[in-house]
Amino acid sequence: MLTKYLGLPENYSEHGGQVDQQNEFVHWLMLVLFVGWTIFFLYTLFRFWHRRNPKAEYSGVKNHASSHLEIGVVIVEAIFLLGFAFPLWAERADAKSFSDVLRREPNATRVRVVGEQYAWRYQYPGKDGVFGRTSPHFIGDANPLGLDPNDPNGYDDFLGSSLKLPVNRSAIVKLGSKDVIHNFAIKPMRIQQDCIPGKDIPIWFKPVKIMESSVVCAQLCGEGHANMLGYIEVIDANEFDEWADAQSKESLDKRKATAAN
Ligand SMILES: [Cu+2]
Incomplete structure (x- = not known):
């Protein structure tokens, strides 16, 4: 549903819909990251504002929320790559896919x-x-x-x-x-x-x-x-x-x- 806002040319191939869907997933992830990072940035500006913190604090962040979020992003990216992008590409370019095509359509x-x-x-x-x-x-x-x-x-x-x-x-x-x-x-x-x-x-x-x-x-x-x-x-x-x-x-x-x- 996002794809129509991406300015992609009309699709004319059988597999093209899957490529567009993959493109859409990646854009949703980018949107989530963009909004997340922007909120984090604004929060940091507010939280570490010099008037609220006249004295520097050296101990830094103690909880692991950011590590967990980062790991979450890595997992989502791995799913995109291993679960969607690689199979999609293999279907186009793997040696086996050509013999499959020729068997189906001599x-x-x-x-x-x-x-x-x-x-x-x-x-x-x-x-x-x-x-x-x-x-x-x-x-x-x-x-x-x-x-x-x-x-x-x-x-x-x-x-x-x-x-x-x-x-x-x-x-x-x-x-x-x-x-x-x-x-x-x-x-x-x-x-x-x-x-x-x-x-x-x-x-x-x-x-x-x-x-x-x-x-x-x-x-x-x-x-x-x-x-x-x-x-x-x-x-x-x-x-x-x-x-x-x-x-x-x-x-x-x-x-x-x-x-x-
Ligand atoms: Cu050229």
């Missing part, structure tokens, strides 16, 4: 997202569902992600200039970087993860409403960081399948044409 969307100074690029695995191998050796103007032309798994892969996803289907996004550390963030999806050079880091979420929004880089990555803006589009699932099939076929046809020459 047709889950899979995309590889690569950050570079200062753009996002998207590789789809195509009809076979397997990403082609990539290597920095093959990176060039016509091959920005360095797809290995000799890997058959990559023949039907295609690149997207925006992140297109079907609605109501889980999306497993594998994140990487070509240069420095970036951070893939889609606020309306309540999803965010660092992209680290040399690593493939997967994360998953399920868009539940048709939408268009931005993919932003949430890690200061250089002078063009503020312009590192991508585009996400969640569309009807049939429309997505048609689009993906057509793109995949186009890649295969192109491949056949080059092979024939």
Whole structure:
């Protein structure tokens, strides 16, 4: 109920409500701490006012009320962290969660997202569902992600200039970087993860409403960081399948044409 006062963008993912709830818990705790500390501060001003205490007292506080309160705060924070935040994060990023997703939804969307100074690029695995191998050796103007032309798994892969996803289907996004550390963030999806050079880091979420929004880089990555803006589009699932099939076929046809020459 507090969340509507936090100025959060509308949520478009299945798990987003839990993130907002967590956010709300933390804000309630902060509110309690703020009010508590303010009351304590005012009390101290009054209690130790110099006119009431012309002579300094050296023995200090003798009861343990403050220690008990501090321990109480630590316990509440531990519950938030261990009971809510860790499980929520594990559900997004643990190795087991991906096999669970694929068991539930064998047709889950899979995309590889690569950050570079200062753009996002998207590789789809195509009809076979397997990403082609990539290597920095093959990176060039016509091959920005360095797809290995000799890997058959990559023949039907295609690149997207925006992140297109079907609605109501889980999306497993594998994140990487070509240069420095970036951070893939889609606020309306309540999803965010660092992209680290040399690593493939997967994360998953399920868009539940048709939408268009931005993919932003949430890690200061250089002078063009503020312009590192991508585009996400969640569309009807049939429309997505048609689009993906057509793109995949186009890649295969192109491949056949080059092979024939
Ligand atoms: Cu960046």
